[in-house]
Amino acid sequence: MEVIFLLIAISLLMASFFLWLFFKAMKAGQFDDDYTPSVRILFENKVKKENKKNQTNKSK
């Protein structure tokens, strides 16, 4: 049963890790605009050679 000590430690660490991730996302403004990304994802990248360069530029 002693393995439970280890499991509890792991579960707590994992949960804290997710809490930390949430804070990070919040700070980065990920939850500020919940509408635009849902539209943005539907845009198709039409084939145009020079665009691709710009597109990679865009994604930070």
Next chain:
Amino acid sequence: MQKPNHISKKQSETTCYHCGEQCEEEVLYKEEKSFCCTGCKLVYEVLQQNELCQYYELAENPGTSQKVRENRSNRFDYLLDEDVVDKLVDYQDKDMAHITFSIPMIHCASCIWLLENLHRLHEGVVAGRVNFLKKSVQIKYNKGKIDLKELVQLLSHIGYEPTINLSDVDKKSPNKVDRSLIYRLAVAGFCFGNMMFFSLPEYFSEAELLGTGFKGLFNYLNVALALPVFFYSASGFHHSAFQALKQRKVNMDVPIVLGIFALFFYSLYEIFIVGQEGYLDTLGGLLFFLLIGKLYQQKTYDTLSFDRDYKAYFPVAVTRMRQKREEVIPLSKLEVGNLIKVRNAELIPADSVLVEGEAYIDYSFVTGEAVPVHKAKGSLIYAGGRQKGKPITLAVQKSPSQGYLTDLWNNEAFSKNEQHSMESLAQRISGKFTFTVLAIAFLTLGYWSFVDFSQGVQAFTAVLIITCPCALAMSTPFTLGNTLRIFGRGKFYLKNAQVIEKMVAVDTVVFDKTGTLTDIRKASISYEGSPLTVESKGAIKALVNQSTHPLSNRVNAFLGEIAIVEVEKVKEIQGKGLEGIYKSQVIKLGSLAFVKEEPSEEKDSGNLVYFAIEGELIGKFVINSGLRSDAARVLEEVGKGRQLHILSGDHNHEQKYLVQVFGPKVVMQFNQGPLQKLRYLYDLQEKGRTTLMLGDGLNDAGALKASDVGIALTDGVTHFSPASDAIMDASALSRLGAFLDFAKSSKKIIKSSFGLSFTYNAVGVFFAVQGLVSPVFCAVLMPISSVSVVVFTTLATNILAKKKGLTINQH
């Protein structure tokens, strides 16, 4: 919130491929596509050249009409000014700059797509990122390849001209969103979840199976998890309760903090001294629910600004004349004595004297009166007016920050901050509540100490814990939060939830007339009687040209452009009309009694202008003030149990008509300037009345601020509106009565949910005083009471909203 609007019109008539409007005046063709104006066609051509026509595939007719396009090339020259650029950009280094523009035209998926593909239009743009809800776009650009002026020109060229106003330039406040509440909630949720996890074995006696080592471990882990809850998540409550006690008041947070302290310290005592499990999971849950309630109430409408000052209305740049040459300078550099040029539809930025040109100033912005006022050379023109017609040259008399308009803002009404915030229902209850709880707790302690002191302490804390008014504290935020959302869906946006409680107490409603009860665009005028000859039209025009009376202006506008004939000895008789002599005949224009010598049985009404030659009636102009279609019904509904007042900046020529429509009970005041309106509101309040003011123009700004509930009425919610407690879309005016009723109902809902939570408290106390409360009992009762209160308020508000017809489909 506005979702993309897929305009689908029947193609029976030719509609513009770009903006979807009907091509009325002309139809332009380009590659079998029709356009309503050169502007729209131009945008199409630009997009087509750059292979950006996907714009037109994402939404049907995504553009905005380009009919009114200003093509002055030097319009954006002020954006070359280093100071201005520095203040506008978010960030810049040697070659890159980031800037956020607010673009109200953003309305559909195509807009997002185009603005995020700007880099395909100009190589200087690196990237664009749209925030649809805020209607803004952040653009990163290469300063070496494109400067700010060119960037704004590019945007304006494709029909997305950003709005840049003085407050953008003046104060750089990247409105920091307050996210701390969410962080607190996240911490509370995290700790609560884990504490539940560690406490569960305890409740089902599973810990016994695992051995005592585990039991100790779980308890210590719970203590570790409770620390951030107590010190971080609950800090807001501690702070607020402490502040209240410092001012010798008791607010809702005081009993909450009492409960929190009792929970925390009693649990520590149980765990470390007695070696039992404590109530820490209840503490976590309590904070988690309380914070959800707080978050729920904190609904904000980011795109609306409720606290604008005069700077938001003024242009950023003005055209200054220097040695016959025009230069565009930022407004901040404008000095007294400068000559400025104001073009059609431009705002006059400072009080100044007309030097050259013919001025027709539209003060609708300031007074709500839409008919332009003619000003002669040499007359003083106040800031805030808008020139209609040919360009005029003005000599600046006062700096923009000292004009007539800005004086209003320096009035005391604006410096006082929430002078009379009403005591909320929850606040009034919490005082009594806290003392009752303390009394019960001490009585219990006293009773038990005769039997067993340690048992007494346990019962004492149990009472404090069980009565911790979690459900009580949640009923207000959830009810008000729901009401706020229901109002928002009905296009009535409140600054915060406190406004609802104030709305309940309103017993006097003050309406502004022009622009609020009347719709400027609806004002109509017609002529009845024997047809007018060109000659008599010319004569009438000559008469009304001499007058500044609003009715004269209306008649003048109605006659249109016709040649004026010479009329001698034109006289204006105040309150009656105009007379003059034309071809040795006396012509009169005005009220019936004035134009006609012998009395007649025809009713003289304020909105009729009669025309007579030599005492003989020729005809009359009927001026319809263009009341909003349901204004009378709204007043009737709102007037139930409330006093009604109408303030108008106009002359009283329409009084009779208005009395006829609204009934004699409505108090009407005419010729009210901005300051008089403000005074009027103060007077009402001094008489002990709680006021609601409904207005639209800048002239109402003072009164809106002074009233208990100030509602700004606007035709476009994202457009101009003066500082206020709430913003209402003009289309929602018809539901004003329902909104007020609903505010009352939500107060009733709060009261009944108070009743519900008191029942829980009573049950809890019944067990607590007997010392029968166990941690499991707490852990179960607390969430049940909170959740049931939330469910009750949510259901009740939504059902009532449906009953009152306030649930409107969003599309």
